[in-house]
Amino acid sequence: MTRHLLRDDDLSPAEQAEILDLALELKKDRWANKALAGPQTVAVIFDKSSTRTRVSFAVGIADLGGSPLIISTANSQLGGKETPSDTARVLERQVAAIVWRTYAQAGLEEMAAGTRVPVINALSDDFHPCQLLADLLTIREHKGDLAGLTLTFYGDGRSNMAHSYMLAGVTAGMHVRIVAPEAYAPREDVVTDAERRAAETGGSITLLTDPREAAVGADVVVTDTWVSMGKEEEKSARLRDLGAYKVTADTMALADPEAIFIHCLPADRGYEVDPEVIDGPQSVVWDEAENRLHAQKALLVWLLGKHGA
Numbered sequence: 001m002t003r004h005l006l007r008d009d010d011l012s013p014a015e016q017a018e019i020l021d022l023a024l025e026l027k028k029d030r031w032a033n034k035a036l037a038g039p040q041t042v043a044v045i046f047d048k049s050s051t052r053t054r055v056s057f058a059v060g061i062a063d064l065g066g067s068p069l070i071i072s073t074a075n076s077q078l079g080g081k082e083t084p085s086d087t088a089r090v091l092e093r094q095v096a097a098i099v100w101r102t103y104a105q106a107g108l109e110e111m112a113a114g115t116r117v118p119v120i121n122a123l124s125d126d127f128h129p130c131q132l133l134a135d136l137l138t139i140r141e142h143k144g145d146l147a148g149l150t151l152t153f154y155g156d157g158r159s160n161m162a163h164s165y166m167l168a169g170v171t172a173g174m175h176v177r178i179v180a181p182e183a184y185a186p187r188e189d190v191v192t193d194a195e196r197r198a199a200e201t202g203g204s205i206t207l208l209t210d211p212r213e214a215a216v217g218a219d220v221v222v223t224d225t226w227v228s229m230g231k232e233e234e235k236s237a238r239l240r241d242l243g244a245y246k247v248t249a250d251t252m253a254l255a256d257p258e259a260i261f262i263h264c265l266p267a268d269r270g271y272e273v274d275p276e277v278i279d280g281p282q283s284v285v286w287d288e289a290e291n292r293l294h295a296q297k298a299l300l301v302w303l304l305g306k307h308g309a
Helices: 013-028 052-063 084-091 105-113 129-143 160-171 188-201 211-215 232-245 249-254 285-306
Strands: 041-046 067-072 097-101 119-123 150-154 175-179 204-208 220-223 260-263
Touching (some): 013 129, 084 105, 150 160, 160 175, 188 204, 211 249, 260 285
Parallel strands (some): 041 067
16 A cells, blocks of 8 residues: 655654654765665655755755656646646656645645555645654754653644644654644644544643743744745734744743754744744754755655555
């Protein structure tokens, strides 16, 4: 059966750990693995603009001996004249895997259901599992074992990043706190899924509205842009509603003294995070950005190893 990564809990705890272990190996010897030798081609499709996703997948595919085929939906039939399932059936005869950065999660699910090659969610409105693999890799490098760590996410609890932090965090056995106004609380179905996974791993999910309470003792402090792609018309309301949830030096002072700060970027300094935090000594955002490369290479190697197995 073909394996895909459409949301974070598509991976079991053991599988997630296996991919992170592999990512560490690939980071130590960047060009040792040539899983895409041939070169095999990987289709990387973009509905949304991108810097880190585009660069890390293109470079990673090349590192693995493959050829990245970058496709913009503005210049293809996908989403216009052709359905995701039909596009997948065309691509599967020519590429080893499909990576798609898009809007609706339903489109990814349709594509995965209609193809025999691995499909990777490179970002959707609901989840961002590739980013979470990179983030967990970064946390592991700086903090050691993931299980038992407390991670606090500030901002829009209904965002793709908050949803992925819940699912991926508890899969790793972490204690995940989501702190957001009630109107920005995570989707109930995602909370239920995260709680189900937490019961297996010993992790936990806590939903909070008090920014100070959420910071106390945190090992990892996280935020994300308040105005994601597609939400630009809501900017003024979001800045008003989320203003109290900015990560500041005071926030970090309430966290564990050895706490680290992460942000998937791009960042709006002065809005969701103060410059002295993201550019300060506890910030590991540049390690995090680099780790997109290593985590995604490991994911590709792992999925290709499962494909046809």
